[in-house]
Amino acid sequence: MDAIKFENVTFGYHNQTPIIENLNLEIKKGKYTVLLGHNGSGKSTIAKLAIGLLECQDGNIFIDGIELNEKNLNQIRSKVAIVFQNPDNQFIGSTVRDDMAFGLENKCVDPNLMDAMIEEYAKKVNMHEFLDTEPTNLSGGQKQRVALAGVLAMQPDILILDEATSMLDPIGKKEIFDVIQELKVKRSEMTILSITHHIEEALFADEIIILNNGKVVKVGLPNDLLYDQNLLNQNALEAPFIIQLEEKLKQANIPFEPTLDVKELVKQL
Ligand SMILES: Nc1ncnc2c1ncn2[C@@H]1O[C@H](COP(=O)(O)OP(=O)(O)O)[C@@H](O)[C@H]1O
Ligand SMILES: [Mg+2]
Numbered sequence: 001m002d003a004i005k006f007e008n009v010t011f012g013y014h015n016q017t018p019i020i021e022n023l024n025l026e027i028k029k030g031k032y033t034v035l036l037g038h039n040g041s042g043k044s045t046i047a048k049l050a051i052g053l054l055e056c057q058d059g060n061i062f063i064d065g066i067e068l069n070e071k072n073l074n075q076i077r078s079k080v081a082i083v084f085q086n087p088d089n090q091f092i093g094s095t096v097r098d099d100m101a102f103g104l105e106n107k108c109v110d111p112n113l114m115d116a117m118i119e120e121y122a123k124k125v126n127m128h129e130f131l132d133t134e135p136t137n138l139s140g141g142q143k144q145r146v147a148l149a150g151v152l153a154m155q156p157d158i159l160i161l162d163e164a165t166s167m168l169d170p171i172g173k174k175e176i177f178d179v180i181q182e183l184k185v186k187r188s189e190m191t192i193l194s195i196t197h198h199i200e201e202a203l204f205a206d207e208i209i210i211l212n213n214g215k216v217v218k219v220g221l222p223n224d225l226l227y228d229q230n231l232l233n234q235n236a237l238e239a240p241f242i243i244q245l246e247e248k249l250k251q252a253n254i255p256f257e258p259t260l261d262v263k264e265l266v267k268q269l
Contacts, residue, residue, distance in 0.1 A: 003029040003191035009059035020214040034202040037211035038236040047162045081156035085163035087143035091135040121153035140167035
């Protein structure tokens with residue numbers, strides 16, 4: 001069964017020209033999928049449709065096999081957590097601690113366990129010293145860390161990250177990525193859908209979906225898609241740095257250990 005399934009979904013803002021037309025999309029359960037597409041390709045629209053923030057004009061959306069409709073919206077929202085690009089719109093609590101508690105209360109977490117969980121997850125994203133700070137006093141990157149800590153603590157079945165690390169520097173991005181990987185190892189059944197135009201993230205995906213103008217152009221493995229220069233060019237994407245380097249070394253006849261996995265190489269950087 002797919003964690004997220006779009007069946008012939010059509011959607012246009014204000015019922016006007018569709019941004020997305022007859023879209024079929026399958027996000028596999030327990031996998032780390034990266035939805036790649038340049039700005040304006042419809043990624044955030046898809047994320048909002050998947051959690052019922054927007055309603056499609058035609059077609060069906062299924063979350064864990066359950067059809068998304070008004071009747072079971074709450075049931076679906078209890079399974080899915082999302083972090084958006086702009087964290088400003090996501091804070092409810094007056095302090096970081098309150099904000100994280102809010103999500104956990106909604107999940108009916110035992111109040112006796114809650115404090116420890118908040119501390120644990122705030123620590124994972126390096127925000128434990130800010131637990132009593134008002135969210136408005138945090139930088140964009142810090143807000144993203146808090147938003148991520150909040151949803152990770154909730155341990156959702158399905159986690160959607162919509163450009164959720166866009167305000168972090170490369171080290172910050174890697175830190176968050178490591179936390180997510182660690183969580184994924186502990187809970188292998190968790191589905192992660194990372195929506196991004198940042199191609200480096202796609203190196204580690206179980207599956208990549210390339211989106212352009214609201215249409216799925218290609219679905220495949222990193223090794224098949226990220227070396228395909230034509231495919232990337234046609235979709236206004238650039239190969240990850242490490243692959244560009246590998247190709248340049250090959251062109252220059254500089255020996256490159258072909259058995260060396262690029263992912264391992266990136267980890268060593
Ligand atoms: N609230 C909105 N009202 C009207 N058009 C919108 C709205 N939000 C996004 N769009 C349009 O929908 C298209 C897809 O946007 P979006 O899903 O945000 O793309 P992405 O997340 O890939 O950058 C763009 O052309 C954008 O201008
Ligand atoms: Mg977007």
